[in-house]
Structures are given as structure tokens and as C-alpha cells.
Amino acid sequence: MSTRPLRLYNTLTRAKEDFAPIDPANVRMYVCGPTVYDFAHIGNARPVIVFDVLFRLLRHLYGEHHVTYVRNITDVDDKINARAAERGVSIRELTEETNRIFQADVKALGCLEPTVQPRATEHIAEMIAIIGRLIESGHAYAAEGHVLFSVPSMADYGRLSRRPLDEMVAGARVDVAPYKKGDMDFVLWKPSRDGEPGWESPWGRGRPGWHIECSAMSWKHLGEVFDIHGGGIDLVFPHHENEIAQTRCAFGHDVMANVWMHNGFLQVEGEKMSKSLGNFVTINELLHSEKFGGRMWPGPVLRLAMLRTHYRQPIDFTVKALEDARKKLDFWMRAARSALDGEPASLTPSDEVIEALADDVNTHAALTALDRAFGATGEVRETAHRQLGADLAFLGLATRSELKRPHVEFSAVPTDEVENLIAARIAARGAKNWAESDRLRDELVAMGVVLKDNKDGTTTWEVKR
Ligand code: AMP
Ligand code: ZN
Numbered sequence: 001m002s003t004r005p006l007r008l009y010n011t012l013t014r015a016k017e018d019f020a021p022i023d024p025a026n027v028r029m030y031v032c033g034p035t036v037y038d039f040a041h042i043g044n045a046r047p048v049i050v051f052d053v054l055f056r057l058l059r060h061l062y063g064e065h066h067v068t069y070v071r072n073i074t075d076v077d078d079k080i081n082a083r084a085a086e087r088g089v090s091i092r093e094l095t096e097e098t099n100r101i102f103q104a105d106v107k108a109l110g111c112l113e114p115t116v117q118p119r120a121t122e123h124i125a126e127m128i129a130i131i132g133r134l135i136e137s138g139h140a141y142a143a144e145g146h147v148l149f150s151v152p153s154m155a156d157y158g159r160l161s162r163r164p165l166d167e168m169v170a171g172a173r174v175d176v177a178p179y180k181k182g183d184m185d186f187v188l189w190k191p192s193r194d195g196e197p198g199w200e201s202p203w204g205r206g207r208p209g210w211h212i213e214c215s216a217m218s219w220k221h222l223g224e225v226f227d228i229h230g231g232g233i234d235l236v237f238p239h240h241e242n243e244i245a246q247t248r249c250a251f252g253h254d255v256m257a258n259v260w261m262h263n264g265f266l267q268v269e270g271e272k273m274s275k276s277l278g279n280f281v282t283i284n285e286l287l288h289s290e291k292f293g294g295r296m297w298p299g300p301v302l303r304l305a306m307l308r309t310h311y312r313q314p315i316d317f318t319v320k321a322l323e324d325a326r327k328k329l330d331f332w333m334r335a336a337r338s339a340l341d342g343e344p345a346s347l348t349p350s351d352e353v354i355e356a357l358a359d360d361v362n363t364h365a366a367l368t369a370l371d372r373a374f375g376a377t378g379e380v381r382e383t384a385h386r387q388l389g390a391d392l393a394f395l396g397l398a399t400r401s402e403l404k405r406p407h408v409e410f411s412a413v414p415t416d417e418v419e420n421l422i423a424a425r426i427a428a429r430g431a432k433n434w435a436e437s438d439r440l441r442d443e444l445v446a447m448g449v450v451l452k453d454n455k456d457g458t459t460t461w462e463v464k465r
Pocket of ligand 2: 031243
């Protein structure tokens with residue numbers, strides 16, 4: 001294990017600091033998750049992947065069962081209501097379907113499941129409890145069915161974003177409303193009309209504002225003060241600033257979380273991603289369609305492309321970067337596979353990788369270290385390549401079973417697709433549907449896959465070179 005302490009850049013102090021968990025037996029991290037109304041785009045994948053790497057690192061440093069990682073699911077939001085109405089489906093159907101796709105997408109990107117994935121709609125009681133405390137202590141007031149947080153009631157509001165007051169006021173003015181006492185006051189609770197989702201509360205039937213959801217879910221699962229809070233840089237203001245205001249004023253602590261971490265933004269081919277620019281791309285499209293660069297991109301390739309840039313830097317997502325990542329991963333996988341032939345991969349990462357990650361999750365440096373395996377000869381090389389396999393597994397770039405079976409070039413065929421087609425063909429044969437079985441075989445052959453049907457009923461495959 002690395003002897004260097006973990007150091008993390010803290011947005012709250014604008015400095016890289018030694019990390020000291022409140023309780024090393026239970027290191028606690030909260031990351032703002034998706035609002036489930038539409039497919040997640042590749043920018044949304046960035047915090048998911050980055051904090052997955054940190055989760056893996058924390059588990060390595062403190063023990064698998066000593067880290068609690070909470071990533072919420074925002075399933076009550078006006079964007080959700082609007083989209084459900086537009087599509088003529090129920091809110092529940094929309095959020096369930098969107099969440100299912102999100103979970104499959106991020107699994108394909110090699111992310112572990114967080115310890116808890118709380119849903120906002122299951123934490124309304126906690127939200128009402130926090131709002132009640134805020135009203136009692138003079139930090140919030142009810143007006144016309146709304147409850148607002150009173151920003152002037154908090155002496156050091158704005159410590160995270162350090163924005164000049166006039167900028168914050170300008171930002172808050174977006175929501176001008178007669179019931180607001182202060183320009184910057186923000187909504188904790190708002191009334192729901194018939195047909196809108198709503199819950200009974202001391203202030204009438206209504207629904208929560210966005211910020212209060214995260215204060216409630218982090219409180220329930222991590223307590224009043226916890227170790228790490230993460231999200232994209234765009235969340236610093238107002239979302240995280242307001243989470244801090246609510247939680248600190250409700251519970252009376254100096255901080256909500258000790259370390260605040262924010263990933264930089266992702267652009268596509270040098271431009272901000274937007275539907276009007278036509279460069280808007282979802283994780284699902286990258287994985288399963290040929291929309292971006294004319295081909296499908298396997299999850300590990302997307303993940304590698306993401307991790308080659310340090311998380312705090314902006315990242316430019318390009319077809320060229322994906323192609324480079326694909327070639328690099330093929331090269332590594334070939335080497336790791338040849339060394340691991342038949343042998344189960346040990347999952348202990350190398351000191352170099354851990355040291356790089358311990359320096360503010362420097363994935364760029366960790367990945368550079370993987371290339372040190374090349375150049376040696378003989379047994380040294382064998383060992384280095386076996387270590388490479390373990391490092392790829394640790395970084396979530398290959399699973400144990402992928403390392404054990406023959407590597408199919410990512411450049412040639414997407415492994416998932418092949419496996420799915422083979423499974424479908426086995427099912428077709430089981431049902432004696434020979435026409436379908438032949439059709440699937442032809443499809444696989446067209447992809448350059450050679451099948452071998454074994455006597456025991458299994459099918460093995462390789463790529464024709
Ligand atoms: P949202 O669904 O907009 O609340 O975003 C979910 C998460 O994705 C948040 O942590 C955002 O900060 C992050 N995010 C959204 N767009 C991007 C982007 N273009 N680059 C990096 N992170 C992003
Ligand atoms: Zn949040």
C-alpha cells in the first residue's frame with residue numbers, strides 16, 4: 001500500500017489538502033446524481049466515472065466495507081413533469097424507464113454501484129423535517145404556500161462559491177416572485193396544483209425545491225456532517241451553496257462536508273454540447289449507435305478517453321480521442337491477456353497507480369504509469385503485464401472475466417454485441433429455430449467473428465485476423 005497520504009483538492013478552501021476522514025471505519029461521500037427525465041449525455045457521465053474512481057481508491061485505502069458512497073436519483077422535478085406530460089406517460093413510468101437506462105449506461109462504463117442510490121420521492125419526510133427546523137430557527141419563512149430560505153439570515157452564505165454579492169443577486173433574480181423577502185432567497189417548498197405531484201405538508205400540498213432534496217438524502221444516509229461532497233463544477237452555485245446553507249443552518253455545524261470536489265466541464269469537438277449545434281450525444285448513443293464517428297464505442301474505451309484528462313481540467317471529447325483510447329486499450333489488453341492466459345487476475349493495483357490517484361485522483365498520471373510495463377523482457381515483462389491486467393481491472397477498464405478470455409480488439413468488434421448475438425443464437429438453437437440461428441451466425445461472420453460450437457453445448461469465439 002502507498003505510504004503517501006491521500007490528497008484532494010477542496011473547492012471550499014481552494015487548496016489541495018491531506019484527507020483525514022471523520023471516521024476511517026466509515027468514509028462517507030455524496031455525489032449529486034441524475035435528474036431522471038431523459039437519456040444521460042456524455043457530460044453527465046464525467047462525474048459518474050470520476051467519482052467511481054475515487055470510490056475505488058477509498059475502498060482500497062480504507063477497506064471495501066468502510067466506505068459509504070451515496071449517489072441520489074432526482075425523481076421529482078418540474079422538467080420531469082413537463083416531459084411526462086409531453087410524452088403522455090405517467091411520471092413514475094418516465095422516471096423508472098430513465099433510471100433503468102441510466103443504470104445500464106453507467107454499468108457499461110465500468111462504474112461500481114454506489115452503496116446507496118436514494119430517490120428524492122422517498123425522502124419527503126426528511127425534507128419536511130429540515131424545512132421545519134429552518135423555520136423554527138428563523139432561517140426560513142412560509143409565504144403564499146411557498147417556503148423560502150432566508151439568505152440574509154446566514155452570516156457566511158456564499159463561502160463555497162465566493163461569488164461577489166451582485167453576481168449572486170443577479171443569478172437569483174431569475175426567480176422574481178412577490179413572496180420573496182430577499183432577492184437571493186430560494187425555494188425550499190412550493191405548492192402543487194391538481195395534476196402536479198405533491199405531498200401533504202404543514203404548508204399545504206406541495207413539492208420540494210431541488211436543493212433541499214440533496215440536504216435530506218445526504219442527512220439520512222450520511223449524517224449531519226460527512227467527508228466528501230462531489231459533482232460537476234456547474235453545481236457550485238447555486239446548488240451546492242444552497243445545500244450547504246440548508247444543512248448547516250438546520251443542524252448548526254460549520255460545514256456540511258469537509259471536502260467539496262468538482263469535475264471540470266466536457267465539450268464535444270471543441271464546442272459546448274447542445275442540441276442546436278448537433279453535437280449533443282448521449283452515453284446510450286455512443287454505446288449502441290453509430291451516431292458519433294460512425295461506429296459504436298465500447299464502455300471501456302469511453303471510460304479511458306474520459307480518464308486520460310485530470311478531472312478538474314476541461315475535457316474535449318472528440319472522435320480522435322476515442323480512436324486513440326481504443327488503440328491504447330487494445331494494446332494494453334493484448335499484453336495483459338497474454339500474461340494472464342488462463343490464470344485468474346490478482347486485483348491488487350500497483351503502487352504507481354495508487355500513488356498517482358492519491359495525488360488528487362490524478363488518473364492521467366495513473367494511466368501513464370501503465371505504459372511503464374513495456375520495454376522490459378523475459379520474466380520481468382511477464383510480471384509487468386500481469387500487473388497491468390490488475391491495474392486495468394482496478395481502474396474499471398476491464399473486468400476479471402474480460403481479462404480471462406481472449407481479447408477481441410475493440411477496434412474490430414464490440415464485445416458486448418458479440419456476446420449478445422451468441423446468446424441469442426444459443427437460444428434460437430435451443431428452440432430449434434435453425435433459420436434464426438443461421439441468420440445470427442451470418443451476422444457474426446459479417447463482423448469478423450469465428451464461432452466454434454463445442455460438444456458440451458457452449459460456443460467459443462475469436463476474431464478472424
Ligand atoms: P444535471 O442532470 O444537469 O443535474 O447534471 C448531472 C451531473 O452532470 C452534474 O454533476 C453536472 O455537473 C454534470 N454535468 C452536466 N453537464 C456536464 C458537462 N458538459 N461536463 C461535465 N459534467 C457535466
Ligand atoms: Zn445535489
